[in-house]
Amino acid sequence: MARARIKRDQAPAAEDNHNGGITVGQRLRQAREAKGLSLEDVFDKTKLRPSIVEAIEQERWKELPAPAFVKGFLRTYVKLLEIDEREIIELYDTRVPKDNRPFEAILTKRQTRKTGWAVAIVIMIAVFAITYWWIEQPPPSISNHERAPAIEKQVSKEKSNEKVQFTMATGEKDKQVEKTEQSESLNTVPEAADQSDVVRLTEKPVSEQAEPQTEKTVAVVDTEPNLVLKALVKERTWMRIKTDGGQAKEYIFDPGSRPIWKAQKIFDIMIGNAAGIELELNGKPLGPLGKRGKVIHLVLPKDS
Incomplete structure (x- = not known):
């Protein structure tokens, strides 16, 4: 009877x-x-x-x-705070979203494991196929492109030898050969001149293109941040900061x-120990931020 009364007394307390x-x-x-x-x-x-x-404290579930892991976190946290573990677990069960259930997480893990094995098998098959193809390939042969320069050199040597023998045999044709050589020499001079002109023309645009690049680099160097945030840490403190979004x-x-920290427009700050840190924005101290152990959220500057 006494136990039944105790349970009845505890039931309203739990409901409260x-x-x-x-x-x-x-x-x-x-x-x-x-x-x-x-x-x-x-x-x-x-x-x-x-x-x-x-x-956990802000209940961003x-x-x-999965809830199984969250309950493990809660048990660890409750031991440190020295409060009733059963009370916290019951409160959590009433607050946890219904769509965040343990068995759904288990199903997703099994599916990811199956897909992981399938991907590994496909990769192994591809590796074996590539290795087999590489082994079955015949040894590389000398390509026609590699043979072409040697053949051209031999042909040019044979032609030069034929020209020498031809000039040695006939005296009248020597003059024709000399004329052709002179004409070839005259033709080569304009080509050299044209090449020099081409070089001069190509050098000018390069210098012209280099000028805007220097202007761009100067523009980047000149930019300075609008906001400078300095901190002095007095106690061990956790901090999360986001600059310019x-x-x-x-x-x-x-x-x-x-x-x-430096930014152009805005600082978004979360501090875990308000009394453990002092902030200064653009040389102006912000003053006391809060009590020891208090979590605060700041957006600087305050006008933004």
Whole structure:
């Protein structure tokens, strides 16, 4: 009877936890802030990345893996915070999206394994086929292009020998040969002149094309960032920053670090320990950012 009464008393308490308005993310964040822990402290003690802890506290379930893995993260996190594991798991079961179920993840893993084996088999067959084809190929033979220069040299030598013998035999035809040589020499002179002219013509456009390239490089060097963000790290702090809408980068800074970022329009910043870092934008300090262990989100400059 006593056990039945205890269960009846515990049932309304569980319903209050489910329907009282508090979520699993809020419960975990309150417990972490009550202990004065930052996201970096959680990472040092549990090896849970700050991005994962932040996603759990903000209940961004679509960014997390299957519920089986998330429950493992929760158990590790709960041990550090020293709160009721059963309560957190029950809260999570009420908040997890219905379309994010464990068996769907298992099916996708099996499908990817099957497709991976199929791709590996196809690659192995292709490698064997290429190897067999290469072995069966006949040894390479001398191509006609390689023989052509040698044949042309022999023909030219034979023709030159015939010309010498022909001039030695007849004296009257020597004059004709000399005339033809003179005409050939006269024809070669304009060709050389034409080639020199061609070289001069081609050199001018090259110099003209080089000028706009130097102008482009000067324009790139002259550009300077409009925004310069400097930081002074006082405590171990996790930070994520995105400049001008680009790809976000995550950092874990130690005390004494002085990182600098540059941008043209905007900084999008997430800080895991608001009291652990001081910021300065274009030489102007931003003042205190928040309490120790508090997660904050900033967009600088504030007018943007």
